[in-house]
Amino acid sequence: MIDRINDRISSTEIFASRLKGMVNDAVIKFETSITSKIEENAVAVAAPPATTAGACTRGSKMCKYASLAALTLGGIGWLGSAALWSKMLTVGGFAGLAYSLLNAKSAKSQNQSQYQTRQSTETYLSPGFIVARSSVLIEELKKIANLWLEFAESNKSILVQIINDESLIISSHERFKLESFIRVPKTLSFPLIEYRNIIEDASTPDKLKKAFKEVAESAIAEIDRVVNSQVSAYKEINGMISATLS
Numbered sequence: 679m680i681d682r683i684n685d686r687i688s689s690t691e692i693f694a695s696r697l698k699g700m701v702n703d704a705v706i707k708f709e710t711s712i713t714s715k716i717e718e719n720a721v722a723v724a725a726p727p728a729t730t731a732g733a734c735t736r737g738s739k740m741c742k743y744a745s746l747a748a749l750t751l752g753g754i755g756w757l758g759s760a761a762l763w764s765k766m767l768t769v770g771g772f773a774g775l776a777y778s779l780l781n782a783k784s785a786k787s788q789n790q791s792q793y794q795t796r797q798s799t800e801t802y803l804s805p806g807f808i809v810a811r812s813s814v815l816i817e818e819l820k821k822i823a824n825l826w827l828e829f830a831e832s833n834k835s836i837l838v839q840i841i842n843d844e845s846l847i848i849s850s851h852e853r854f855k856l857e858s859f860i861r862v863p864k865t866l867s868f869p870l871i872e873y874r875n876i877i878e879d880a881s882t883p884d885k886l887k888k889a890f891k892e893v894a895e896s897a898i899a900e901i902d903r904v905v906n907s908q909v910s911a912y913k914e915i916n917g918m919i920s921a922t923l924s
Contacts, residue, residue, distance in 0.1 A: 683916045694905040704818045705894045812877040823866040830863035859911040864904045
């Protein structure tokens, strides 16, 4: 009889470890999903649009080639005759080449600036993504609470059988007192609305990861509180029955 109660105590502690493991696994899974989202965003903004880049490159090259051609012809003409047209071609070639080089530099600088701005913006996660992650975690905690309730109810049935065993010679009052320890199993009461608010207030990957850890620590503390309280009740039953049998 005492061994059966001790078995329930041991099983309860093991089950609690399983529930806490589920919470930790959920956090790891969510951190992985956040990392994947960051990488997905990084790929999306890794390069400027191909059409813009291509147009800038083609325009710069055409201007550059035309300027070099004018510069070459003007230089040859200048050396040969020093005619006005050769001077104009030479000067125009210099001007065009300088313009193409400055334009290419400006386009590169603008593209880098746009990329940096977009990259900075993408470090913020969308509200839809955060709400979705929050909902999944809330559902996982509901599942954990239900699993615990089913387990506690199962323990209650086993312990009631022990208390009502005819071989246990105790008064009706003592039996009633024993049953009072397990009549209403302890339940997990996660503040789900509070948890949701903590998560959905986060806007960046680091803040979201911190929010998940905060919620996980709170959930694990609640599991420990409830399980310790339930185990304490089982130990009370064990002590009373042990005193009766001695």
